[in-house]
Amino acid sequence: MSLAPTNESELAEIVAATSEPLRIYGGATKRLLGQTCHGVELTTSGMSGVVTYEPSALTLIVKAGTKLAEIEQLLDENGQRLAFEPIDYCRLLGSLGEATIGGVVACNLSGPRRIQVGACRDFLLGVRFVAGHGKLIKSGGRVMKNVTGLDLTKLMAGSYGTLGVVTEVALKVMPRPETVADIVLHDLSDGDAIRALSQALGSPFGVSGAAHVPNRKLTPLRVEGTEASVKYRLAKLADLLAPMGKAEIRLDASKVSADWRDIRDAGEFAERSGNVWRISVRPSVGPELVEILRRQLPESTALYDWGGGMIWLLVPETQTAQDTVIRQGIANLGGGHATLVRANENARSTVAVFQPMSAGIAKISAGLRRRFDPREIFNRGIMN
Amino acid sequence: MLMPVADDRILARKDEIVRLLRRAVLDGVVIADPAETKAYECDAYTAYTCAPLAVVLPNTTQEVAAVLRVCHEQGVPVVPRGSGTSLTGGALPTADSVVVGMSRMARVLETDIGNRFIRVEAGCTNLSVSKFVEQAGFFYAPDPSSQIACAIGGNIATNAGGAHCLKYGVTSNNLLGVTFVSIEGEILEFGGPFLDAGGLDLLGIICGSEGQLGIVTEATLRILPSPENARPVLFGFETSAQAGACVSDIIRSGTLPVAIEFMDRLVIRATDDFAKANYPDTEALLIVEVEGSIEEIEAQLAIIVAIATSHGAVSVRQSRSAADSANIWKGRKSAFGAMGRLGDYICLDGVIPVSQLSLVLQRITELAATYDLKVGNVFHAGDGNLHPLILFDENLPGQLEKAEALGAEILRLCVDVGGCLTGEHGVGVEKRDLMPLQFSVADLDVQMSVKEVFDPAWRLNPAKVFPLAASADRQVLQ
Numbered sequence: 025m026s027l028a029p030t031n032e033s034e035l036a037e038i039v040a041a042t043s044e045p046l047r048i049y050g051g052a053t054k055r056l057l058g059q060t061c062h063g064v065e066l067t068t069s070g071m072s073g074v075v076t077y078e079p080s081a082l083t084l085i086v087k088a089g090t091k092l093a094e095i096e097q098l099l100d101e102n103g104q105r106l107a108f109e110p111i112d113y114c115r116l117l118g119s120l121g122e123a124t125i126g127g128v129v130a131c132n133l134s135g136p137r138r139i140q141v142g143a144c145r146d147f148l149l150g151v152r153f154v155a156g157h158g159k160l161i162k163s164g165g166r167v168m169k170n171v172t173g174l175d176l177t178k179l180m181a182g183s184y185g186t187l188g189v190v191t192e193v194a195l196k197v198m199p200r201p202e203t204v205a206d207i208v209l210h211d212l213s214d215g216d217a218i219r220a221l222s223q224a225l226g227s228p229f230g231v232s233g234a235a236h237v238p239n240r241k242l243t244p245l246r247v248e249g250t251e252a253s254v255k256y257r258l259a260k261l262a263d264l265l266a267p268m269g270k271a272e273i274r275l276d277a278s279k280v281s282a283d284w285r286d287i288r289d290a291g292e293f294a295e296r297s298g299n300v301w302r303i304s305v306r307p308s309v310g311p312e313l314v315e316i317l318r319r320q321l322p323e324s325t326a327l328y329d330w331g332g333g334m335i336w337l338l339v340p341e342t343q344t345a346q347d348t349v350i351r352q353g354i355a356n357l358g359g360g361h362a363t364l365v366r367a368n369e370n371a372r373s374t375v376a377v378f379q380p381m382s383a384g385i386a387k388i389s390a391g392l393r394r395r396f397d398p399r400e401i402f403n404r405g406i407m408n
Numbered sequence: 409m410l411m412p413v414a415d416d417r418i419l420a421r422k423d424e425i426v427r428l429l430r431r432a433v434l435d436g437v438v439i440a441d442p443a444e445t446k447a448y449e450c451d452a453y454t455a456y457t458c459a460p461l462a463v464v465l466p467n468t469t470q471e472v473a474a475v476l477r478v479c480h481e482q483g484v485p486v487v488p489r490g491s492g493t494s495l496t497g498g499a500l501p502t503a504d505s506v507v508v509g510m511s512r513m514a515r516v517l518e519t520d521i522g523n524r525f526i527r528v529e530a531g532c533t534n535l536s537v538s539k540f541v542e543q544a545g546f547f548y549a550p551d552p553s554s555q556i557a558c559a560i561g562g563n564i565a566t567n568a569g570g571a572h573c574l575k576y577g578v579t580s581n582n583l584l585g586v587t588f589v590s591i592e593g594e595i596l597e598f599g600g601p602f603l604d605a606g607g608l609d610l611l612g613i614i615c616g617s618e619g620q621l622g623i624v625t626e627a628t629l630r631i632l633p634s635p636e637n638a639r640p641v642l643f644g645f646e647t648s649a650q651a652g653a654c655v656s657d658i659i660r661s662g663t664l665p666v667a668i669e670f671m672d673r674l675v676i677r678a679t680d681d682f683a684k685a686n687y688p689d690t691e692a693l694l695i696v697e698v699e700g701s702i703e704e705i706e707a708q709l710a711i712i713v714a715i716a717t718s719h720g721a722v723s724v725r726q727s728r729s730a731a732d733s734a735n736i737w738k739g740r741k742s743a744f745g746a747m748g749r750l751g752d753y754i755c756l757d758g759v760i761p762v763s764q765l766s767l768v769l770q771r772i773t774e775l776a777a778t779y780d781l782k783v784g785n786v787f788h789a790g791d792g793n794l795h796p797l798i799l800f801d802e803n804l805p806g807q808l809e810k811a812e813a814l815g816a817e818i819l820r821l822c823v824d825v826g827g828c829l830t831g832e833h834g835v836g837v838e839k840r841d842l843m844p845l846q847f848s849v850a851d852l853d854v855q856m857s858v859k860e861v862f863d864p865a866w867r868l869n870p871a872k873v874f875p876l877a878a879s880a881d882r883q884v885l886q
Contacts (some may be wrong), residue, residue, distance in 0.1 A: 080660035081762045081792070103662060132604065143604055145612060146581045159850045167759040168791035169578060169831030171567040171616045172839075172846055173873065174855040178580065178612025182604075199662035222522045226545070228636045230700075253704045304602045306523045333523075333603055360602040379606040384596045389608050391861035396854070407607065 026065035032152070032160050032191045038066065039189065040158025045404045048185040050089055050124030054131055056117045057365060058184055058406040060373040068126045071191055076166070079104060083149070083166050085194045088126030095125055099197055107198035108144045109135030112285075115294040116366055126190050132182030135288035136233035136246065139225065139330045145181035147196045153180060153188035156397035166194040179392070185403040187396040201248040203277050206233070206284070207261050209243035210270045214311035217243040218332035220268045222307055225331045227264055229257040235287045236328040238314075246284055290327055290336045298338045299367045301350060305360030307332035313353050320349045341368065347375045378407055409456045409837055412871050414503035418461065418484055425482055426462050429506065432474035436466040436512065448489070448507045452554070453497040453838060455754075455808060460487065460501035465509045469587055469595055469625040472508065476623065477593030479506055479867060486591070486868050488619035490562030491533065493554040495755050496836025498565060498618055502871060508623060510561045516540055517626060525584055525601045527628045530561030534568070537629060546631040549576035552832065553744060561624050566834035567616030571740070574790035575666040575699075576632065578832065580615040587626035588614060591863045601628050613858065618834045619869040621862040635699035638666065640736045641709055643716045644690035644723030648672060648785075651692040652765030654719040655789045658696065659762060661715060663708045668790035669695040669740050672769075675747060675784040675797070676739075682746035685739030688723035694789065695740055743786040744797075752802040753784075754811050755795055758822030759831035762792045771821055772796055779814040793831035794822065820845050835873045843875050852878050 027046075029035035039046070045063035049055055052067070068089040075085040079102045086095060092110065099105050110133040112123065129151070134143040141147075150164030163176035180190060209220055217236040224231050224245050233246030245265075247257045258273050265271055274280050286292070293300050305313060310332040318324050321343045327336040339346050347364065354360045361379035364371070381389065393400075418425070426440040439445055440462045449457040461484070466472045479486045489499040489509045501507050510531035518527040521544045528537055534555040537548040551570035552558055558568070564586065569578040576582070585599030599611040614621055645651040655668055671679070676687045687693060694716070698708040713724060727733040739746075747753055760768050769785065776783040776798075787795040796818055800811040819829050823845050830839055843852060856874055859866075866883045 078761065078763050080656040082659060083761060132609070134604070138603065142577060142581050145609060146577060155854060161851055161854050162848070163851065163854075165759075165826065165828045165846075167761060167827050167831070169569050169573070169759050169788075169793045170828045171618075171832060171834050172828045172830050173835065173843060173852070174620065174858050175567070175580070175613055175616045176854065176858070178609045178615075179858075181612070182609050187608075199664060201662075219522075222524075225524065226521065226633050228545075228633045250704075250707060252707060253700065256701055256703060304604060306520070306601050308520075308522050330603060359600050361606045363606055381607050382596070384590070384594050385598070385607065385610065388596075388610060388861055392608060392858065395857040395861060 026067050028067050028070040030070040032154065035071070035189055035191060036154050036158050036160055039154050039156070039401070042401060045401045048189055048403050050127035051091065051121045053119040053121050053123045054113050054117065054127055055119065057113070057131060059377050059408065060369055061403050061406040063404060066189070068189065068191065069124060074098065075192060082197050083194065084197050085166055085192065086125055087192050088190045089124050092123040092125055092128060100200065103200050104197045105200040106147065106195065107137060107141045108147050109137040109288060110144060111135050112289050115289050115291060116300060125193055129181050129190060129193050130183065130185050136235060136284060136329050139234060139333070140230070140232045141198070145178050148177050148181050148193060149196055150194040151177050151180045151190050152192040153190045155188040156399055156401060161188065164194065168196060184406050186393060186407055188402065202250045203254055204246060204248045204280050205254050205258055205273065205275045205277065206244045206246045206280050207258050207265070208272045208274060209265060209268050210272065211241045212243050212268060214238055214314060214328070216268065218307055218311050218328065220265055221245065221331040224261055224265060227261070229260050233284055233287070234331040236332065237292065238326055239292065244283070244287070246280070287329060292327060293336060293338045296338060298340050299346065299371060300365050301337040301339065301362050302365050303335040303337055303350065303354065303360065303362045304333060305335070305354055306358060309357040310335055313357050316353050317350060321346055341371070351379065410876060411458065411502055411837070412876065418504040421482070422461055425478070425484060428478045428482065429462060429464055429475060432478050433464060433466055433471045436464060436471045439463040448501060448509070451489070451492040451494040451497065451499040453495050453500065453836065456497060456500060456837070458501050458503055460505045460507045461503065463507040463509055465512045467512050469589065472589045472623055472625050473593040473595050475506070475508055476589055476591055480591050480593060483865070484867070485870055488561070488565070488623045488869065490531065490559030490565065491557050493558040493562065494566070494836060495757070495833045496838035498834050498836040498872060500837055510559055513625060520601065521546065523601060524631055525628055526631050527601070527626060528560055529626055530559060530564070530624050532560050534558050534560060534563055541631050545634050547634050548629055548631055549573070549582050550579045553741070560627050560629070564615055564624050564627060565618050566832060569788070569793065569832035571667040571669055571788060574668060574788065575664060580612060582630045583611065583615055583627060584630055585628035586611065586614060586624045588622045588624050590622045591867050599628065618836065618873050620859050620873055621868065636701050637705055638697055638699045638733070639705050639709070639727050640695050640697040640733055641712065641727065642687070642725040642736050643694045643696070643721040644688035645692045645694070645720065646690060646722055648692040648769040649766040650719045651694050652769060654694060654716050654721070655765060656762055657715045657719070658712055659790065661711055663698070663711050665696050665698050665712070665790065667695070667697040667788070670785065670787050670789035671740065671743060672785040674782060675743050675786040678750055678784065679739040679743050679746040682749060683739045683742040685735055687739050690722060695736055740786070747784055747797050751799045753797045753799045754815050755797050756815050756818055757830045757833035758794050758819050758827055760792045760794060760822050760825050760827035762790070764825040765789065765792065768794070768821060768825060772818055775814060775817050779810060781811060781814055792827065816842055837872055840873060841875045856882055
């Protein structure tokens with residue numbers, strides 16, 4: 025039995041009255057993210073619907089339990105979209121159900137376009153949430169620029185429901201470009217591929233996705249815009265990347281979109297067993313890191329996104345101490361972070377899923393949690 | 409403007425505190441002579457002044473840490489300061505405070521073109537960052553009007569924007585990491601030259617925190633490849649309402665200009681006298697800039713010009729050369745200076761939903777008439793960030809108060825239509841007491857409790873951002 029409040033005041037009453045920790049979720053598609061976490065189930069899916077949508081102001085305000093698919097459809101009908109391209113974790117985590125916008129925000133999910141336009145948190149204009157004392161709090165608003173007071177909005181994005189139960193979010197939406205295409209380089213080593221991606225991302229040709237799939241030796245670069253503009257920029261990129269050898273230009277928008285959804289969701293790993301890590305580092309050190317990790321964690325497989333700065337790593341479950349190996353590797357190469365996004369329950373309760381923090385930052389984070397959630401009732405332990 | 413009464417016990421210990429500060433910095437400077445501290449009595453918000461107890465200009469992060477340790481131990485308030493270009497009194501001292509100025513920490517520490525970031529000290533000016541990577545074909549996107557002078561540290565404190573943030577976002581969207589000194593003098597690293605550090609988004613809350621949480625000493629910034637070309641077009645309209653409606657339609661059309669700037673007649677005339685940019689003599693004008701290849705620019709401009717024409721644009725001036733472009737921007741960029749020649753002014757910074765532009769401009773005109781004051785409008789229309797400039801005469805008794813009262817009404821209007829008090833200038837002391845217009849007691853309590861996690865004793869810029877009445881009890885309790 026889940027608690028399913030249908031409005032903010034019901035939720036506030038539940039939070040104020042509860043004596044048990046709450047396990048908060050939206051569509052239950054990402055329940056396997058984070059450390060294992062237990063409590064009385066509470067879903068925000070009863071709070072659903074569009075509050076305000078103003079296409080000419082690029083603004084969408086929705087209740088937290090609104091399904092992501094509904095939002096994407098509404099935007100699509102109006103020639104707009106969520107530019108941060110949230111990952112769909114259903115495939116990788118094998119979850120049923122449908123993602124809600126509240127869950128996307130709680131996990132700050134951003135896809136390949138992250139490198140061009142920013143993360144989910146960059147499009148979050150405001151939030152309303154119920155904090156641990158049962159009071160409704162609002163932060164930010166619905167406008168594009170806002171430095172009025174401390175930015176609790178950013179803090180709520182990616183807090184995995186540990187600071188409060190988000191009830192409503194205001195998002196900046198963007199025009200959907202006329203078309204999408206990509207240029208795919210072939211047969212490059214990881215190092216050459218990342219160098220090519222960096223070169224393209226350092227050009228003015230508006231690359232909106234830059235990935236590398238080592239298994240298939242494919243290095244796709246995505247371009248979006250009007251048809252004329254896309255063709256122009258693909259030609260420019262082809263010139264720029266000519267020294268890298270064979271390149272294939274793909275103009276079939278539906279095929280290209282499908283392939284980029286696959287990249288976004290790490291589709292290649294969905295059907296394969298093993299733990300999955302998401303690693304964020306400086307792009308230039310990615311290949312070296314992967315080489316070290318392949319050596320130290322045999323049979324590991326990598327996928328690169330974000331121009332090489334984000335690495336999905338599939339590691340056999342049997343590899344012991346993989347967290348230490350991966351995080352040591354990152355530290356030796358100048359820093360970054362690694363998150364274990366798919367693992368069995370045992371691993372999730374014994375391994376640090378999120379990158380361990382320095383003592384000073386851990387102290388501040390704990391202090392913030394105490395203020396927002398003094399009774400430790402929200403998704404207790406999911407982030408530590 | 410009410411400021412807290414200086415603590416006599418601190419004033420009485422000035423010599424001792426200055427001695428400790430001098431010991432804390434090796435190469436840095438400590439200024440204690442009242443003739444010299446006077447230079448720090450205000451920032452660009454000049455309506456109120458107060459010289460601090462002392463000023464420290466540290467040379468390194470370690471020195472900042474040592475200085476903050478002294479202030480923490482001695483219970484002395486700290487006022488962080490970048491270049492002092494705040495329009496809201498963010499760096500306004502109290503007599504018992506120590507100003508920590510970042511002007512000597514202006515070094516570029518690391519440039520990494522391949523990984524598209526630059527690491528600089530917080531005293532670097534905004535423009536110098538772009539200049540530093542220009543040769544490599546890159547730039548740093550946030551471009552506040554004060555970019556020649558303002559410091560990156562101050563940009564982070566106010567989450568600074570600028571004309572081009574319509575496309576490229578504000579400071580928080582371009583900030584990857586900071587080195588930060590806590591009030592206890594602990595040096596902490598948030599984020600770094602990689603994306604989306606795990607854990608709570610502390611970088612997100614530090615950005616825009618107006619010196620409430622600690623002092624940023626270094627920043628890792630995202631740099632972007634410069635566009636192939638950029639070209640502005642200028643439109644004149646007979647009414648502000650037409651210009652406002654045109655902005656909404658441009659955004660709705662799916663073209664994505666990098667900037668859409670608005671000026672009204674008062675500002676047009678002032679800048680034209682000043683900068684000789686040859687602007688049309690119309691009620692309102694828009695400058696719209698687009699980027700890309702020549703073909704892309706022409707395609708976008710064709711759509712934009714058609715929209716402006718459909719809204720009755722009476723003047724269309726398309727740039728044909730770099731000189732034309734510079735000329736179109738010249739008036740806009742000198743607008744604040746030009747308005748200064750008309751008299752004293754207060755510059756507001758409210759933000760509204762773009763769809764409310766026409767309504768709000770109309771209401772501002774009506775409000776100004778009620779107060780018998782002149783208001784000029786020059787602002788970033790694309791993201792609804794208004795900068796009404798309220799003209800007044802500081803030498804006439806009561807005029808400043810009257811202008812402030814009008815300012816408060818305009819900001820209340822912004823909040824009422826779904827907007828906010830400040831988009832890029834910050835709250836500072838200027839809008840501190842207006843915060844309850846936008847936030848409930850519970851909202852402000854949560855924000856203040858966040859401050860207390862970083863600064864339990866309320867030493868960092870304590871008289872800013874939060875209404876004094878709201879923070880008074882908490883400050884005593886702590």
